[in-house]
Amino acid sequence: MPELTAELIVDGKVPRRPVISPDGCWVVYTVHPLSKADEHPVAALWLAATDGGAPPRQLTAGTALDIAPRWAPDSAAVYFLSDRAERGTPQLHRIRLDGGEAEPLTAWKGGISDHLPLADPGVVALVAADEPTEEDERRERERDDARVYGERVRYARVRLLSLADKQIAAPIGPSERHVVELAQRPGGGPLALLSWPDTELDACFVDSAVHVVDLSTRETREICRTPASPSGLTWWRSGDDWRLAFLATTPPGPVGGEAVFSVDEPGQPDNLSAGMPMCPISLAAPASGGLLALFAHGLDSALHRIDTRTELSTMDGFADALTVSSSGAVVAALRSTSYAPVDVHSGPPEGPLTPLSHTRPELREITWGRQERLAYKASDGLELDGLLVLPPGKTRADGPFPLVTILHGGPYDRDADKLSVHWAPSGQWFATGGCAVFLANPRGGAGHGHEFAASVAGAVGVDDWTDILAGIDLLVAEGVADPQRLGFAGWSQGGFMAAWAVGQTDRFRAAVMGAGISDWGQMVAAGELATYDGTLGGSAGWEGVGPHRHDRLSPISHAAKVTTPVLILHGELDPNVPLAQGEYFHRALRALGVEHEYVVYPREKHSIAERAHQLDVLRRSRDWFTRWL
Structure with a gap:
């Protein structure tokens, strides 16, 4: 039997961020080397069938940083960010499942920080800071670049990309806020945004907010201020009503356990997981209704339908990065147990989840x-x-x-x-x-x-x-x-x-x-x-x-x-x-x-x-x- 060596550890790869296609047939995920060979990291997109009927296949070469995959509404293509054109500057790309090279869709100065294909198949929402102005470029060129706190803040803002002509429209949403996440209501509804008051990471602990943008009128409403360190913005359906959910630190914070919060109109969000002896780590919601939450529970993990506080399944060991199909019939997540490294698993919410990826075969004989x-x-x-x-x-x-x-x-x-x-x-x-x-x-x-x-x-x-x-x-x-x-x-x-x-x-x-x-x-x-x-x-x-x-x-x-x-x-x-x-x-x-x-x-x-x-x-x-x- 081979012995574990330092080289075996650092030369391995790890899967991250699985996302199920809307039709529930596929999972796309990124595979990252554990170590960096040169100045810039790399990652590749991989594709696996949720039923395990075909071995996973590599979608992109992995010679650049290919990350943040999201599905087209028809499940026929994957949008993702890549810095292949200029290392360190991610741009939006699209690759179709039926073959061919990835198509670059943006060339935004400064790069794209996030994206979301909308229900309208001709539009993608982008999150990006304003491109540098001539004055910005002059200041940089002449080293006239004294930084004054609160001035010239390069907020990440939301813009809509037309796929027909690749034109990017003027920003929508709050103008003096830093947007960090976005989610569209299923069926072509409004766009929800999660924002911080400024670009510093510490801002996630103070004055974060959820906004909703009407895409037809561009009207923006603030729905709520959030507890500390919000993440995982998700639309979910309760009966005929749509609500927003997210994870955040239980008040008063900022130190404490995370909880699942939900809000349906301007006001204070409700804590759906209050009093539970476990900690939510990931949210997902099928278009068919209900809200799923993956929990860290002691040494193990558990999947709940949190709106009804119903336990669906338990999983030995570690699980994270929950994703669900539109119908709710299939979920996927990252999992690891005592002697098995992290891999993508998939199956019904009631379990069991079976492995789809086999990212570290070199460890099998250890x-x-x-x-x-x-x-x-x-x-x-x-x-x-x-x-x-x-x-x-x-x-x-x-x-x-x-x-x-x-x-x-x-x-x-x-x-x-x-x-x-x-x-x-x-x-x-x-x-x-x-x-x-x-x-x-x-x-x-x-x-x-x-x-x-x-x-x-x-x-x-x-x-x-x-x-x-x-x-x-x-x-x-x-x-x-x-x-x-x-x-x-x-x-x-x-x-x-x-x-x-x-x-x-x-x-x-x-x-x-x-x-x-x-x-x-x-x-x-x-x-x-x-x-x-x-x-x-x-x-x-x-x-x-x-x-x-x-x-x-x-x-x-x-x-x-x-x-x-x-x-x-x-x-x-x-x-x-x-x-x-x-x-x-x-x-x-x-x-x-x-x-x-x-x-x-x-x-x-x-x-x-x-x-x-x-x-x-x-x-x-x-x-x-x-x-x-």
């Missing part, structure tokens, strides 16, 4: 470490779950093992019971190196409802930290983990917890801090999610003379107590957790004489994308634990 479900209680009695991955060929009887605890990002994320293989710290990779791995799901994550997720607001590193310790203590008590050989690793929020852990205890022999937060005040100052980060840390720093809540919750404040060797990994251009976060912790450990290694990856953002850098992350992090554990 001998995986045994993955077990864990259920235990926190110190305050809260029920928790997680996963244990043992070294390949080993059982609990072969323990105790060196144990690496891995925390996911977010914190609003989770480790579902899926195959744990990734370029960032992952279960099977460390298990192959001889360690047992604990994948922890402390409070603050998804899958257990709103209150579970909201409990870390202004309290990161408090109860969530003791939740993790409770899981480690359980594995030590059961003879799985050697208490003298404990490690901790994570990326993003997991990187924060790694830095936090080594400042709270000397139990860990080694830690890996990947793109981790060391100071919550600096996150408010420079991170792209300032509102969210300020809520997690509990303060912003401008409340007055400190000490502030975020000081007590920042790993940098506890650096003087660190004795554990720490490997710090960070992307140089990370906008989410800026490089200064890793730099700050490095400078503290250097000043304090603590054993550590600090690695910066040029050109990389929050997720490491280049092949050589991904290989380095994998090898360096596993070697770090081999050295110290």
Whole structure:
């Protein structure tokens, strides 16, 4: 049997964004390489029959970034965005299922950010910023480009493309809002828009809104202001009435569990999933009526008809990106289970869903470490779950093992019971190196409802930290983990917890801090999610003379107590957790004489994308634990 290698991980591909054709016969999806070979990423479109009657086939070459597929109303063609004409600048293209090359439909300066084929077969709605004016070009040419906040904002706006002459009409919808999603009511009805007040990512947490545009009169109405971080705008039919639905953080936010909201006229949206002990992650609605919601539920997933609160089916492990045919007879989603990588699955809503794609055949012969479900209680009695991955060929009887605890990002994320293989710290990779791995799901994550997720607001590193310790203590008590050989690793929020852990205890022999937060005040100052980060840390720093809540919750404040060797990994251009976060912790450990290694990856953002850098992350992090554990 072949062994899992770093090359097998980073040279793989992953499917994303499946979309069922209106007639229910086909699923189109994108396939992305896990690593980037040069400056620009690439992706290809693939097509699969929903009944599995024919093997999937590749629609586009994948030599450019071909993404965001959407079906023509007659299911005979797929519209998508591609930067094949100018790398980094996506334009709208169309490819027919009966063969031929993809046809370019736009050449918009600055590119198209989203699109939607309308019920009128001759029109496509586009989302794009205004093209640069002569004055804009002069300013750029002459470097007269001082940026004044609130001036010259390049909002993404909605325009209609006529396919007959490829002319793009003047913008419709709100003029001083940034449009991020759109959806047309089935049957040729009005166009719904989801907007932010400006173009910064942080704007999704404040003052987002839903609008409806009458396509015959161009009249725009605001339907509602939304809770924080809305997404998944969807029309759905309840009897003879049409309503709009979306996902957003349960108020007051912005930290908490997502919920399904619905609205049918101007006013406050209703929370359709209030009180449910699970978290919605994807919406879809058949034209025939009803609203479907895919939920993260503990380590597994569940499909509900949310308007009637009816459970349709349950699915082991991970599921996401729900899509449904017009009739409602067929759904598709991305799925992964303990030893099977993410693939596109399809079937009736009542299940079962069967795999259509087979994106990673190179992993079929790998001998995986045994993955077990864990259920235990926190110190305050809260029920928790997680996963244990043992070294390949080993059982609990072969323990105790060196144990690496891995925390996911977010914190609003989770480790579902899926195959744990990734370029960032992952279960099977460390298990192959001889360690047992604990994948922890402390409070603050998804899958257990709103209150579970909201409990870390202004309290990161408090109860969530003791939740993790409770899981480690359980594995030590059961003879799985050697208490003298404990490690901790994570990326993003997991990187924060790694830095936090080594400042709270000397139990860990080694830690890996990947793109981790060391100071919550600096996150408010420079991170792209300032509102969210300020809520997690509990303060912003401008409340007055400190000490502030975020000081007590920042790993940098506890650096003087660190004795554990720490490997710090960070992307140089990370906008989410800026490089200064890793730099700050490095400078503290250097000043304090603590054993550590600090690695910066040029050109990389929050997720490491280049092949050589991904290989380095994998090898360096596993070697770090081999050295110290």
